[in-house]
Amino acid sequence: xxxxxxxxxxxxxxxxxxxxxxxxxxxxxxxxxxxxxxxxxxxxxxxxxxxxxxxxxxxxxxxxxxxxxxxxxxxxxxxxxxxxxxxxxxxxxxxxxxxxxxxxxxxxxxxxxxxxxxxxxxxxxxxxxxxxxxxxxxxxxxxxxxxxxxxxxxxxxxxxxxxxxxxxxxxxxxxxxxxxxxxxxx
Amino acid sequence: xxxxxxxxxxxxxxxxxxxxxxxxxxxxxxxxxxxxxxxxxxxxxxxxxxxxxxxxxxxxxxxxxxxxxxxxxxxxxxxxxxxxxxxxxxxxxxxxxxxxxxxxxxxxxxx
Numbered sequence: 001x002x003x004x005x006x007x008x009x010x011x012x013x014x015x016x017x018x019x020x021x022x023x024x025x026x027x028x029x030x031x032x033x034x035x036x037x038x039x040x041x042x043x044x045x046x047x048x049x050x051x052x053x054x055x056x057x058x059x060x061x062x063x064x065x066x067x068x069x070x071x072x073x074x075x076x077x078x079x080x081x082x083x084x085x086x087x088x089x090x091x092x093x094x095x096x097x098x099x100x101x102x103x104x105x106x107x108x109x110x111x112x113x114x115x116x117x118x119x120x121x122x123x124x125x126x127x128x129x130x131x132x133x134x135x136x137x138x139x140x141x142x143x144x145x146x147x148x149x150x151x152x153x154x155x156x157x158x159x160x161x162x163x164x165x166x167x168x169x170x171x172x173x174x175x176x177x178x179x180x181x182x183x184x185x186x
Numbered sequence: 187x188x189x190x191x192x193x194x195x196x197x198x199x200x201x202x203x204x205x206x207x208x209x210x211x212x213x214x215x216x217x218x219x220x221x222x223x224x225x226x227x228x229x230x231x232x233x234x235x236x237x238x239x240x241x242x243x244x245x246x247x248x249x250x251x252x253x254x255x256x257x258x259x260x261x262x263x264x265x266x267x268x269x270x271x272x273x274x275x276x277x278x279x280x281x282x283x284x285x286x287x288x289x290x291x292x293x294x295x296x297x
Contacts, residue, residue, distance in 0.1 A: 041255050045248075096202060096229035099221055103209040112218050112284040135265030138225035141217075142265070143272035155272060155284065157221045 027066060030073055032058040073125060077179050084176040088133060091172070095138030102158055114143070115162040117152045117169055126181050127152070133173050140169075188244065195237035202230030215283045216275050224268045231260060 026032060032055075039054035040046060062069070075081055102110060117134075121127050127149065131142040134154055144153040159165050209222020235253040242250035279286070 100205040107212045132265040135268050155217045
């Protein structure tokens, strides 16, 4: 059996063993759930047969791909996650209008810049989600992660104040991501 | 009523996609060009997919959610390709309007 994820309670109560057995049967419950939903969307029907097959795939695929998931993923604050998704969607809309405006009004006036964002996130999942979020919100692309994983280099289409941009990225995206995926890990 | 709504969504989608591609022609260095097609298209394709989902849900009589998957895969792959392109450009030292990070500019980033 693979190394099991560290559980919060160290005391070996019966509940601890029960939880460990559940974890051994289903290493990544969230992944299983997402795969099942993904399957239902793929076949585009919600019959009982599709649900059973989807659930089976959702249960088996995490075992086959366990090497890609060295860390157990857990979402700690669903409320924060929902608010983060809201902020993210709003920023895509707002940023798309900004970028469209910049392209139409005058590429000559753009002031592009590279800015370095010092990272407080530590896990692979957190850093890749932050980099993806930055790239998806219009006007910024994450360009490179430093070898020591302390700095994320970001290219921005137009900025007057690089320090404010860094502060905004940290406050709008990094803080919620830390709360959702990393709080309590340190 | 829904026809008008759907037409507006498709028009908006086409407009954003067009502006994104226009960016490719108008912007002046590799890094800024990356922003046009990868970004304005996020919303452009988004609008088109919402229109498609609504139309086929009404037309076919059952909920059509394939489009959610297209969005999901797009959101997973688009940033990765943009990131890799930027990384390769940095490695090749492509001409850049912004001062490249290895040689920090002496003053504020304004020429």
